[in-house]
Amino acid sequence: MEDAGCSRKCVIIASLALVVTCTWLAAAQFTPSVRWFVTEDVSDGWDAGFAACVSGDYVYVVGYSSAEGGKEFRVEMRDRASGDLVRAWILNPSEGRDMLGDCLVAGGRLYVVGTDERPGNPEWVILVFDLDLNLLANVTSNPTDEMDQALSVTSDGEYLYIAGSASTRWRIEKRRLEDLSLVEVRTLEPGEHPTYIRSIAINPATSELWGVGMTIAESRASWYIVILDRDLERVRMVAPGIEGAASSVAFDEEGYAYVVGEGAVAKFDEQGEVIKVDRRYNGTKALYWGGHLYAASATAPVITGEGRRILPRLRLLVFDKNLSQVEEIALGEERGYFPVGKMGFDGESLYIAGLYEASEGNAGWIIFSVAIAPPRAACPWRIEDMKIASTRVTFGEPLEIEVSLSRSGLLLTVTAFNRELGEEFVLFNSTAESKVVKVAGRGLPAGNYTITAYPGGRPECGFKPLEVE
Numbered sequence: 001m002e003d004a005g006c007s008r009k010c011v012i013i014a015s016l017a018l019v020v021t022c023t024w025l026a027a028a029q030f031t032p033s034v035r036w037f038v039t040e041d042v043s044d045g046w047d048a049g050f051a052a053c054v055s056g057d058y059v060y061v062v063g064y065s066s067a068e069g070g071k072e073f074r075v076e077m078r079d080r081a082s083g084d085l086v087r088a089w090i091l092n093p094s095e096g097r098d099m100l101g102d103c104l105v106a107g108g109r110l111y112v113v114g115t116d117e118r119p120g121n122p123e124w125v126i127l128v129f130d131l132d133l134n135l136l137a138n139v140t141s142n143p144t145d146e147m148d149q150a151l152s153v154t155s156d157g158e159y160l161y162i163a164g165s166a167s168t169r170w171r172i173e174k175r176r177l178e179d180l181s182l183v184e185v186r187t188l189e190p191g192e193h194p195t196y197i198r199s200i201a202i203n204p205a206t207s208e209l210w211g212v213g214m215t216i217a218e219s220r221a222s223w224y225i226v227i228l229d230r231d232l233e234r235v236r237m238v239a240p241g242i243e244g245a246a247s248s249v250a251f252d253e254e255g256y257a258y259v260v261g262e263g264a265v266a267k268f269d270e271q272g273e274v275i276k277v278d279r280r281y282n283g284t285k286a287l288y289w290g291g292h293l294y295a296a297s298a299t300a301p302v303i304t305g306e307g308r309r310i311l312p313r314l315r316l317l318v319f320d321k322n323l324s325q326v327e328e329i330a331l332g333e334e335r336g337y338f339p340v341g342k343m344g345f346d347g348e349s350l351y352i353a354g355l356y357e358a359s360e361g362n363a364g365w366i367i368f369s370v371a372i373a374p375p376r377a378a379c380p381w382r383i384e385d386m387k388i389a390s391t392r393v394t395f396g397e398p399l400e401i402e403v404s405l406s407r408s409g410l411l412l413t414v415t416a417f418n419r420e421l422g423e424e425f426v427l428f429n430s431t432a433e434s435k436v437v438k439v440a441g442r443g444l445p446a447g448n449y450t451i452t453a454y455p456g457g458r459p460e461c462g463f464k465p466l467e468v469e
């Protein structure tokens with residue numbers, strides 16, 4: 001499980017910092033700050049949160065806690081505003097290391113991927129919950145008698161794309177969102193030695209999948225990236241010659257890819273050509289928003305005077321599009337790691353899950369909410385879980401939104417009471433839980449966006465909200 005970044009043996013886990021800028025708006029510089037954080041020492045052993053996903057008033061966090069003989073699944077539902085625990089769901093399917101690595105909210109359901117050891121060896125597991133954390137489905141697949149683990153999930157709104165390992169190979173499954181039925185499987189063998197895929201995401205500019213991870217040659221780990229079409233046909237393999245492991249990828253509105261991992265952060269063009277590599281930084285979770293890359297990062301373990309390895313401090317790094325660092329935010333005083341697994345984002349705040357060292361040999365969950373954009377004024381309308389299924393959306397009365405697509409994002413023209421109010425621009429990002437519909441012959445990521453419609457098209461909220469006339 002070392003590649004999951006969750007065990008004490010794991011080499012380095014860098015976290016992904018999310019940077020948000022509203023470049024298309026009159027950009028006011030906003031310094032990210034920790035809004036709240038919670039620590040929770042679930043058991044006397046090693047417990048780790050992996051991924052956070054947001055929907056409505058809640059943040060859902062998935063991971064594991066220690067249980068009799070091994071690990072057990074743990075999913076938490078927390079209040080988005082305060083971090084307070086609302087509900088926890090646990091399941092211990094085997095006496096082995098059962099763990100959950102990533103999550104996704106789509107179509108009003110929470111999808112979670114991970115690994116259990118029910119067959120006596122590790123297998124993939126996919127769980128589906130309603131948003132009150134009631135389990136709706138539990139599907140497994142066990143491609144080999146050896147260690148198989150699912151680590152990452154993304155979706156285009158119609159299919160899930162799940163990435164992980166099957167013994168020493170990379171494995172990607174394409175499943176229908178609706179019923180989890182298996183549509184396609186691809187296994188890749190990047191090297192002769194054990195290799196790991198760590199995460200998968202869709203580049204909205206090309207609609208292609210990027211799987212990032214590592215391969216090992218001559219006892220040295222190095223970054224490895226595969227670009228696939230959505231039939232899982234291989235488009236390109238990229239070995240950029242960076243020591244360590246790539247952990248997470250995010251895309252900007254032009255289709256450039258920002259990859260964070262052990263050993264570096266790097267920028268690629270949409271073909272996978274290296275634009276820039278900076279080996280001074282590392283990260284495990286990446287999110288791009290509004291002109292900035294946010295990377296949750298735990299810097300390298302520190303060696304004390306007595307030669308003891310201690311866990312690093314938790315950090316959020318912010319970069320501009322040239323990969324120049326613009327902020328470094330200390331996330332508390334605890335030492336720990338950010339495993340792979342998404343950061344949640346609600347348009348204002350990031351939600352970042354990881355682990356902290358509670359005492360020698362004992363780790364607990366740690367969850368941060370980090371504001372990266374100013375609080376929205378009371379006047380904008382906030383529209384959550386809006387499904388865009390056509391070019392025109394009516395959201396109750398009297399709001400109507402016309403949707404159009406440009407290369408860099410989704411343009412929403414907002415109309416209320418038959419008056420055009422302005423335009424809002426929705427940047428694509430790799431965590432958009434989206435559904436693809438065709439608009440003017442192009443694939444349009446649409447689906448569960450959180451969209452804020454500003455009267456007048458400006459976030460400064462210079463207009464009072466329209467009231468029913």
Ligand SMILES: [Ca+2]
Pocket residue numbers: 041042043044045046047358362363364
């Ligand atoms: Ca513990």
Ligand SMILES: [Ca+2]
Pocket residue numbers: 121122123142143144145146147148
């Ligand atoms: Ca297996």
